[in-house]
Every structure is written in structure tokens, then in C-alpha cells.
Amino acid sequence: MNSNDQVKRVTLAMTGASGVQYGLRLLECLLAAGCEVDLMISKAAHLVIATETQESLPANPEKLTAQLTQQYQHLPGRVQAYGREDWFAPAASGSGAASSMIICPCSGGTLSALATGASNNLIERAGDVALKERRQLILVTREMPLHQVHLEQMLKLTQMGALVMPASPGFYHQPESVEDLVDxxxxRLLDHLNLPQKLVARWGEADA
Structure with missing residues (x-):
């Protein structure tokens, strides 16, 4: 179980940027830490998952919940998937949303929607709720190069309270595989959620 009682439930969204491996690995680690995860995967993210991984995840939220529950039944956490327009999902309201939300990966379109206050789907609404309620919102962007609008939106969202964490793995831990880079x-995401992790040792500490 996690070491911080305030981080019991996490909203995790995956949008249509390259790098869904980060989101899928994060989901596994959150469940391993005993978290309850409210999961949202955009249509574009499903396409990226099918392109970049060997995973086959159903788009239907009920079927997705059932498949992931079976896949991770050995872990103490729980996952519940929600659809694009499931406005009764906890994340759609300030009175029900989790204390922390991560969008991993966060596409440029999602970044723009959040910066301008759009709420055209559940992921955008959930991010909007996190911002208005002053709750933890972490945006794992994965884009290069960045143009002026990207940078302006990142600055704007940072000023609004979001934390922008580009998917920029370090190399000082001498990674030997793609999995090491993902980890x-x-x-770093788990560190910011104040959850225990043994994936990578913190700077100055012994190997995890």
C-alpha cells in the first residue's frame, strides 16, 4: 500500500501522443502501490497503443475495466476505466475527483484544450476540474521540437498550478534497455505522487 493516505486514488489519462509506454507502465506501478486508478484512454491513444505496443486494449470502458482487472489481479490496486463522454465519472466533478491527476502522455491538442479551458470530453473536463480545484495535475508532454504556442501553453498551465514533466529520461543510471528509460x-512521476518506488534510485542514493 502507498505511504501517503492522501494519495489513494489517482486519475490517469492517456492521450494521442507517442510514448504510451510511459502511461501503461505508470498504470502498473500505481496498481502495485495499491492505488485506485480512474483510467481514461482517448481514441487517439488507443491508436498509438496499437501502433507502438503489443497491447490489445478494448475501447469499450466496461470491457477495458474487465480486461485490466484480470491482467493485474495479482496487484493490490484497482482500476476503473471511463469513456469519452462519461459525465458521471468521479473525475468530472470537483466533489468526486481524485486528489491527483496525470495525463501521460499528454498530446499537444490536450495541452491546448487545458490551457484554454475547453471541456469537450472527459479527459479535458477532468483536467479542468483539477485546475479549478487547485489539485495536483501532472502533464507528461512528449513532443519535439516545440513551437511558440506549445511553450506559451506550458507556461500558462504552470502558472495555473499544473506541473509539466516532459518525458525526458536521464542517463546517469546507465540504462541498458528501453524499459530502463521508461522506468x-x-x-519521477511516482516521486511527485509521494508514492514509494524502487525503479530508479534517487540522486545520491544506492541503486534501487
């Missing part, structure tokens, strides 16, 4: 980013 570096996921470890």
Missing part, C-alpha cells in the same frame, strides 16, 4: 520517467 526513469515513471519513477
Amino acid at each position: 526513469f520517467v515513471v519513477a
Whole structure:
């Protein structure tokens, strides 16, 4: 179970940027830490998952919940998936949303929607709720190069209270695989959620 009682439930969204491996690995680690995860995967993210991984995840939220529950039944956490327009999902309201939300990966379109207050789907609404309620919102962007609008939106969202964490793995831990690079980013996310992790040792500490 996690070491911080305030972080019991996390809203995790995956949008249509390259790098869904980060989001999928984060989901596994959150469940391993005993978290309850409210999961949202955009239509574009499903396409990226099918392109970048060997995973086959159903788009239907009920079927997705059932498949992930079976897949991760050995872990103490719980996952509940929600659809694009499930306005009765906890994340759609300030009175029901989790204390922390992560969008991993966060596409440029999602970044723009959040910066301008759009709420055209549940992911955008959930991010809007996190901002208005002054709750933890972490945006794992993965885009290069960045143009002026990207940078302006990142600055705007940072000023609004969001934390922008580009998927930029370090190399000082001497990674030997793609999985090691993914774990570096996921470890930093877990650190910011105040959840225990042994994926990568913190700077100055012994190996995890």
C-alpha cells in the first residue's frame, strides 16, 4: 500500500501522443502501490497503443475495466476505466475527483484544450476540474521540437498550478534497455505522487 493516505486514488489519462509506454507502465506501478486508478484512454491513444505496443486494449470502458482487472489481479490496486463522454465519472466533478491527476502522455491538442479551458470530453473536463480545484495535475508532454504556442501553453498551465514533466529520461543510471528509460520517467512521476518506488534510485542514493 502507498505511504501517503492522501494519495489513494489517482486519475490517469492517456492521450494521442507517442510514448504510451510511459502511461501503461505508470498504470502498473500505481496498481502495485495499491492505488485506485480512474483510467481514461482517448481514441487517439488507443491508436498509438496499437501502433507502438503489443497491447490489445478494448475501447469499450466496461470491457477495458474487465480486461485490466484480470491482467493485474495479482496487484493490490484497482482500476476503473471511463469513456469519452462519461459525465458521471468521479473525475468530472470537483466533489468526486481524485486528489491527483496525470495525463501521460499528454498530446499537444490536450495541452491546448487545458490551457484554454475547453471541456469537450472527459479527459479535458477532468483536467479542468483539477485546475479549478487547485489539485495536483501532472502533464507528461512528449513532443519535439516545440513551437511558440506549445511553450506559451506550458507556461500558462504552470502558472495555473499544473506541473509539466516532459518525458525526458536521464542517463546517469546507465540504462541498458528501453524499459530502463521508461522506468526513469515513471519513477519521477511516482516521486511527485509521494508514492514509494524502487525503479530508479534517487540522486545520491544506492541503486534501487
